[in-house]
Amino acid sequence: MIRLMLALLAMLAFAAPLAAQDVGRLIEYERVPAAGLPDQRLTIWLPPGYDAGDQRYPVLYMHDGHNLFDVTKSNFNKIWAADKAMLAAVQSGKVEPHIIIGIWAPGPDRYRQYLPRSAYDAAPPGLRAQMDAAAGGEVVSDRYLEWIAGPLKSWVDASFRTRAGRDDTAVVGSSMGGLMSCYAFLEKPEVFGRAGCVSSHWPAVDPRAVAGEDSGVKELWDGWFAARLGKPDGRRVWMDHGTATLDAYYAPYQQVVDARFEAAGWQKGRDWQSKVYEGAEHEENAWAARLPEIFGWLLAKD
Template sequence: MYRLLAALLGLLAFSMPLRAQEAGRLLEYERVSAAGLPDQRLSIWLPPGYDADDQRYPVLYMHDGHNLFDLKNSNFNKIWAADKAMLSAVKSGKVEPHIIVGIWAPGSDRYRQYLPRSAYDAASGTLRTRMDQTANGEVVSDLYLAWIIGPLKSWVDSSFRTRAGRDDTAIVGSSMGGLMSCYAFLEAPQVFGRAGCVSSHWPAIDPRVVEGEDRGVRDLWDAWFAARLGQPDGRRVWLDHGTATLDAYYAPYQQVIDARFAALGWQKGRDWESKVYQGAEHEENAWAARLPEIFGWLLAED
């Protein structure tokens, strides 16, 4: 209880409005304390009409929040334009407006915060050694997930007009954030009814050094999904990758994972989707280009 209260007070103490938009309102929350983690930061988008009505909204949590909305916050002067993608999906008539909670990546700690702890624990040999070298510290994705589904979600649901149930709660990320989104979906199925795993970095480390051991990495992910995925039960997952730059390495892993979904009885097009975008690179502009499609399928009303 004390940790929860401290986390909530941290959120409240550093909240401030960033700007008002005709197409929604963006809020920023700085230096958010989270037990066992580097300080976190949030950018939260409220859809148009939020301030003028009393309806409740589903919630979408997204990683790498600094790259979602505002170019001045982005790493590479590129953004997902998640607010515009949401507006496009809503305009289609298939998707309800969602509150978007963008969780910023903690700089150099990003890898150890996003690498799924249960997959890390299952790794061995050279792969585990490479993971340790890349993480340069304790892997804390289990603590990150506990914070999201505990203090953060509790604060979001109490501070905004949300619909807090599983079927109204989604999580989306790319690259290592794609791994983290799948991790959250598998480890907290009671919380997340939707997950978008975009250009997920299945090699887990530099794919150039994993070559020769890639069969072992594919087996690791296959066993990981086999042990945790379960039955759809109304849930939905989006998986994808491009074919250029870093995404060019992903197809062999994605094919194994796709086969596991099918083997467990998930129906493609209804329960899960897996797409390949020819020529698409591993970068924010490519993800922004397909995000309306992702939202349109993943968040569509049943």
């Protein structure tokens, strides 16, 4: 009996630190008004130690917030596991812990909220007609961006211990969220110093419908970046795609975008990154698998 009690005590002594381990804390805001947009919803992750200290933190804004942390709230029963990716990046010693602001997608309004308005306005008529059909309503990504960079960011900086400057503010998303992240980075360079454009949906519509060279999609993105990219000025962009499912269509467009970065004098590996993941599909498990690597490069301390 004594031996059994000692063994149980030893097990409890070993298990206690694991049970008490701080892995951060999630906060949810279910209805957040945003002018000219459907009501928004937020899931915010505060890093380990936030509640016990007075440290200030850089901030990462992420789209499709319902697919970031909790599989029971996700679209497809799989998630990015963004909190675990952040912990892994911090553990590497390359990255400071960030507050993560997960912004949920507004259901059927997702496409029109994420499609870059300035790219939509510049699209040739045939492509724009397809965008209109996919949007099913007014493209409102300009309002979404103004809300993130204005009221939402102001509230986050007032409500949490943040470092509010450009170099401490990042934005990351995938697919249409990848386009939206590039849009935020290009249109608000004074706000977002770093962007992760993961498996960006460069075709913008059904890729089979714009497969021909006369669709104007490549020319659209080339001109869009050329007009807005500017010099690096300490900023940093991550781009990538897989080679399976929807990602199999992205390479020709990504190559055009990569060439524009090179032409603008951005140094690959320092200012921008573009990677191809062989066999990777267009889905959350694939993005989760590479997210620690993305964070490790994109959010690395200078």
